[in-house]
Amino acid sequence: MTQKITGAQALIRALELENVDTIFGLPGGCILPAYDPLLDSPIRHILVRHEQGAGHMAEGYAHVTGRPGVAMVTSGPAATNMVTPLCDAYMDSIPMVCITGQVPTTAIGTDAFQECDTVGITRSVTKHNELIMSADDVPLMVRQAFHIATTGRPGPVLLDLPKDVLQNSMTWHWPSDEEVLDSLPGYKPVSKGHPRMIKEAARMILDAKQPIIYAGGGILKARAADALRELAELIDTPVVTTLMARGAFPDDHPLCLGMPGMHGNATAITAMQKSDLLITLGARFDDRITGKVATFAPDAKIIHVDIDPAEQGKVRRPDVPIVGDCRLVIEEIIKAIKDLLNGGDKQQDISAWKSRVSGWREQFPLYYPSNEPGEALKPQYCLEQLRDGAPEGTILCSGVGQHQMWSSQYWKFNEPYTWVNSGGLGTMGFSVPAAIGAKVGRPDRTVWAVDGDGCFQMTAQELVTASVERIPIKVAILNNSYLGMVRQWQEMFYEERYSEVYLSPELPDFVKWAESMGCIGIRVESPEEVQPAIEKANSIDDRSVVVEFRVDAGEKVFPMVPAGFSNDDVLLHPDQNNRREFLR
Amino acid sequence: MSTNPYVMNQPAHHILSVLVQNRPGVLARVAGLFARRGYNIFSLAVAPTEDPMLSRITIVVDVESAPLEQIVKQLFKLVDVVKISELDPRRSVERELLMATVRVPAEDRGQVVELTNIFEGKILAVGVEAITVSLEGSPDKLDDFEELLRGYGIVELQRTGRVALPKLDKEARLKAVKHGKAS
Numbered sequence: 001m002t003q004k005i006t007g008a009q010a011l012i013r014a015l016e017l018e019n020v021d022t023i024f025g026l027p028g029g030c031i032l033p034a035y036d037p038l039l040d041s042p043i044r045h046i047l048v049r050h051e052q053g054a055g056h057m058a059e060g061y062a063h064v065t066g067r068p069g070v071a072m073v074t075s076g077p078a079a080t081n082m083v084t085p086l087c088d089a090y091m092d093s094i095p096m097v098c099i100t101g102q103v104p105t106t107a108i109g110t111d112a113f114q115e116c117d118t119v120g121i122t123r124s125v126t127k128h129n130e131l132i133m134s135a136d137d138v139p140l141m142v143r144q145a146f147h148i149a150t151t152g153r154p155g156p157v158l159l160d161l162p163k164d165v166l167q168n169s170m171t172w173h174w175p176s177d178e179e180v181l182d183s184l185p186g187y188k189p190v191s192k193g194h195p196r197m198i199k200e201a202a203r204m205i206l207d208a209k210q211p212i213i214y215a216g217g218g219i220l221k222a223r224a225a226d227a228l229r230e231l232a233e234l235i236d237t238p239v240v241t242t243l244m245a246r247g248a249f250p251d252d253h254p255l256c257l258g259m260p261g262m263h264g265n266a267t268a269i270t271a272m273q274k275s276d277l278l279i280t281l282g283a284r285f286d287d288r289i290t291g292k293v294a295t296f297a298p299d300a301k302i303i304h305v306d307i308d309p310a311e312q313g314k315v316r317r318p319d320v321p322i323v324g325d326c327r328l329v330i331e332e333i334i335k336a337i338k339d340l341l342n343g344g345d346k347q348q349d350i351s352a353w354k355s356r357v358s359g360w361r362e363q364f365p366l367y368y369p370s371n372e373p374g375e376a377l378k379p380q381y382c383l384e385q386l387r388d389g390a391p392e393g394t395i396l397c398s399g400v401g402q403h404q405m406w407s408s409q410y411w412k413f414n415e416p417y418t419w420v421n422s423g424g425l426g427t428m429g430f431s432v433p434a435a436i437g438a439k440v441g442r443p444d445r446t447v448w449a450v451d452g453d454g455c456f457q458m459t460a461q462e463l464v465t466a467s468v469e470r471i472p473i474k475v476a477i478l479n480n481s482y483l484g485m486v487r488q489w490q491e492m493f494y495e496e497r498y499s500e501v502y503l504s505p506e507l508p509d510f511v512k513w514a515e516s517m518g519c520i521g522i523r524v525e526s527p528e529e530v531q532p533a534i535e536k537a538n539s540i541d542d543r544s545v546v547v548e549f550r551v552d553a554g555e556k557v558f559p560m561v562p563a564g565f566s567n568d569d570v571l572l573h574p575d576q577n578n579r580r581e582f583l584r
Numbered sequence: 585m586s587t588n589p590y591v592m593n594q595p596a597h598h599i600l601s602v603l604v605q606n607r608p609g610v611l612a613r614v615a616g617l618f619a620r621r622g623y624n625i626f627s628l629a630v631a632p633t634e635d636p637m638l639s640r641i642t643i644v645v646d647v648e649s650a651p652l653e654q655i656v657k658q659l660f661k662l663v664d665v666v667k668i669s670e671l672d673p674r675r676s677v678e679r680e681l682l683m684a685t686v687r688v689p690a691e692d693r694g695q696v697v698e699l700t701n702i703f704e705g706k707i708l709a710v711g712v713e714a715i716t717v718s719l720e721g722s723p724d725k726l727d728d729f730e731e732l733l734r735g736y737g738i739v740e741l742q743r744t745g746r747v748a749l750p751k752l753d754k755e756a757r758l759k760a761v762k763h764g765k766a767s
Contacts, residue, residue: 123613124620128663131609148663186605186666310657 007135008033008166011099012041014142017174020070022046022061022440024054028074029114031101033166046440046469051078053433053462055085059094060437063420064395064445066223068095068149069437075101076114079160080121084427086156087125091424092244093221095154097145098126104164105133118160127155133162135170143180152189153308154221189307193324193332201279201303201320202336206345208277208301210353211237214260217244217423218282218306222326225249225416228281231330234337235347238357240268242283244423247413257357261289262561263405266364266570269559270583271357272297273567280304282326285315286424287563295566305329363582366409367573368555371527376552379403379478382530383410386448386476389534394446395420395438399431399455402484405557407450418445429458435473436466446474446538453479453503453510460513466544467518474537475514475546480553481505488556505550514546522547597626598652599671599678599748602641605664606632613662614641623655627745638666642747671748678748682726683708685716687737696736703729714739 005013011034015023022044027035038045048054051073058069073082079100089096103112119131128148132141138161145157175183205211219228225248232239232255239249240260249256260268272278272289278300283289290296293315304311304318305326312321322329341347368380383406390396396411397420398404404421413419420438422430435449456477466473478484483501490498511521520540524533524547537545558573565571572580604610611630618625626644633640645652652670659665688696696715700707705719719729723746730741 119609120612123609123616127661184663187663308661310654310661312657314654 003172004169005172006033006037006166007138007161007168007170009037010135010138010170010172011142011161011166012037012043013172014139014174015043015070016041018142018146019067023070023072024048024057024061024437025072026051026054026074026078028078028101030075030103030163031072031078031099031161031166032074033163034072034099034101034161045072046436046465046471048433048465049461050459051081052084052429053436053459053465055082055096055098056088056427056430056433056459057437057440057462058096058098059085059089059092059430060397060420060434061441062089062094062096062437063434063441064417064438065441066095066417067441068097068146068154070097070099072099073101074114075103075118076116079116079118082158083122083125084425086122086158088422088425088427088430089156090125090127092422093154093217094156095149096156097142097149098156098158100158100160101166102131102160102162105162106164108162118158122158125156126158127153129158129160131160131162132165135165135168138165138170139173140175140179140183143175144184147180147184148187152187190309190323191307191325191328193305193322193329195332197320197322198329198332198336201322201333202340204277204301204303204320205235205237205279205333205337206340206347209348209350210274210276211235211350212257212271212275212278212300213237213239214242214272214278214280214283215239215245215248216242216281216283217248218326219245219248220282220416222282222307222328224282224325224327224330227327227330227334229253231334234334236350236354237279238271238354240264240272241413242286242289242423243408243421245283246408246411246419247416250414251412252414257361259408261286262291262563263409263557263559264561265366265409266559266572266576266583267357267360269561269567269570270360272300274356275300277301277303280306280318281330282306284311290315291561291565291567295568297567359582363579364559364572364576367558367576369575376554377525377527377530377549379480379549379551379555380406380410381527382476382478382524382549382551383407383450385530385534386450387411389531389538390448391446391538394418394448395435395442397421397431397435397438397447397449399449399451400426400428401452401455402480402488402555402557403450403452403455403478405485406478409557428452428455431455432459432473432475433462435475436462436471439466439471439473449473449475451475451477452484453477453481454483456510457503457508460517463514463517463519463544463546471544472541473544475519475544477510477546477548478551479505479510479548480551480555482553484553485557487553491556492560493562510546510548514544514548517544519544519546521545523550524548525550597644597646597673599673599676599746600641600643600645600656600659601669601671601748602643602659602665603633603667603669604639604641604662605666606637606639607664610639610664611641613664614643614659617658617662618643618645618655621655621658623651627743629745629747642745644746671750676748676750678723678746679720680723680726680746681718681720681744682730682741683716683718684730684733684741685714685739686733687714687739689713692736696733699729699732705729
């Protein structure tokens, strides 16, 4: 069957065939042709107020559904506005397909109106990108884009479509899987781990006396949470979950130690540090985890499972590198361990190690001084109340900074895909649009965005999108009237010389701002107002709610491993410092 | 010449032979990756192979072997990169082309001609006070030739960067970099 359609019609048809149900976007000159057939398509388009919002919404959608998020914007400034979300998605391995308009092929290179070198600009922040020069290529390129974005280590792919390519007619042909694979001779992601390495890993796990499972975001990408739990229970080994892996292993599980790293808890940090085997699953030894690399987990052997071979040995040389899909590899390791056990091998007794770990947990719980009457509201208290009031299955999104760390520390993540944040790039302003995307992906869930007053001011306008498109989310602003994390560093490392970190408690008026965007606005200033405000917010389902918590600006995030410090020298909360000797 | 890694006895350089899809922008992707990860390309030669769908990029990198592993793995991740081989300089044949214009008065021209003949080079053009010569050969040989020409006064000189193939003896198989194709 051959029929002539336009490149734009082919694009929309191809997106439909890729099972896209939602596009986040904003039209403009060069992408106009693609917006016409969209009118006749079942695909839902969500009209954002800024292109960056479209990108983060696509990310939030992908985070909670596992399906690629799709953003579509025009050329030039729209494409450059998309650079931040693309880089964010690249750093956090989020599957995303971004479609940008481009000036007509005849105008490329002439500095035409709204022309920019989109493919050149986004080359280093995408897994792959393509400028499509012929309408005939559209279906294959779309299929390639979705294939590349979702397989191997997921990531963002950008397709740049000149206006005439969208307008020209083409002969429709939907390429087969085989044609797609044949068109990508250089792209063959490995998914199955090497059997010899898997056996070696199994043996090493049984021989370890002080093992720790170091679980990263790859667990979630590989849908490996169940496999992880089975492995952890089989070998009765404690699990740390990185910022990107919160929820990959239930926080209420007795083996869960929570988050390690710069603002991880003392137990998770120290357990990694003292371990003799780090079973690394889909994690990448980020500098926020390792602290000073030279002194990181000095006695630990390393098993490193990652689908990206370039992560093996990038920071820490593994003793057993296994390139492959986390779920498949973990399942194979479980099988290999069972084979060894059935063959009469025994696992080392790790009870002494486990009791040492339990000792740390008792001595070093997360801590903040409680609210005294008349004193400023503690942000951690607000988070605890949010957590305790949240309906089952609530998805939590956060921006970047102190509130992000407190969210990760104080929330209880017992289910995968309920935590959405910007880990690698650390993009302030991520949470509101990401929460909107998450709510679109999981309309059945309550979605809370925890934001700082600094972050909120970067992307708040997307609450207009939320109101118009009837996507009810809830936002908790922890307003300390500062760029809090920067303030914390200036207090601790720059002799309290506060430089350009003070925002304002009164400006903007967050409640009025929320109301002007069609949301309910609530202001909370004292501890007794916290719970009623949260209850009210949770009871509203027909529109978005913004709760502004006026919190203590002096509160700092602890524990902390300052940049360049060894994890051995983690700074505890000053009130816990007298117990430091137990951290051995 | 002190920065030239060719002149050292043991190879301080690596030759990467990178087979890529012959498509627009591929060179930019490869070069951009080196820049982004902080590696220096010493020389670069690129041309289509016997299969017009593919191009071969020969990259000389002057790094220690540990970071090379990282750049090779990152290169593998480029969707357009089909295959990477690391050529051991001791087990490969390398060739490069040099062209130079040397300022030399007519009465001394004979010396440059003689030198060029000794090296089995070619005379490309002759002017009243200058001569343009070319030499194709191993990079070491080109280094020597260049050094000698320098005594006369080089006006302009251009080298192509090396291209390389494995030697045909038994051990000199392409040492295909072992890490599996990346995601």
